[in-house]
Amino acid sequence: MLEIRKAGDACEEARQRILDTLSAHSDATGHPFRPQTLSLEAWDGGTYLGGIIARSVSDWTFIELLAVTDAARSRGVGRSLVEAVEEEARRLGSVGLWLDTFSYQAPDFYRKLGFEEFGRIGDHPRGRDRIFLLKRFA
Secondary structure (H helix, E strand, O other): OOOOOOOHHHHHHHHHHHHHHHHHHHHHHHHOOOOOOEEEEEEEEOOEEEEEEEEEEEEEEEEEEEEEEEHHHOHHHHHHHHHHHHHHHOOOOOEEEEEEEOOOOOOOHHHOEEEEEEEEOOOOOOOEEEEEEEEEOO
8 A cells, every 4th residue: 555654854765766766767778877976065265155056967057055154255256155165066068057046136137147937937926936047058
């Protein structure tokens, strides 16, 4: 009988089982699914300025999280983090970067870095939009 369970504290084990299953299926297609996580942080001496987490898989790198502290805003920290992930993504053989952000966050910041919108979910969250952007490497 089918039983759906919450992973609870075993979330990482559940994630690994899912990744193993995806890898097994994708190997059969000739398009391996082996995500590589990139995690970079910006520091000024002992002061944390921000960080970025991205996941590279199947020729593209997805920027999952990017945050810069209030004290580090407008100092080029965000740009430097994105550029560092781009460099790593190119090294891994990615053809581009993609991400999602909200209309109240930083879509213009990403556009200035060469990203283009390729999708949008209206009213998510209510009254705002979720925007999907990509940057294909030349």
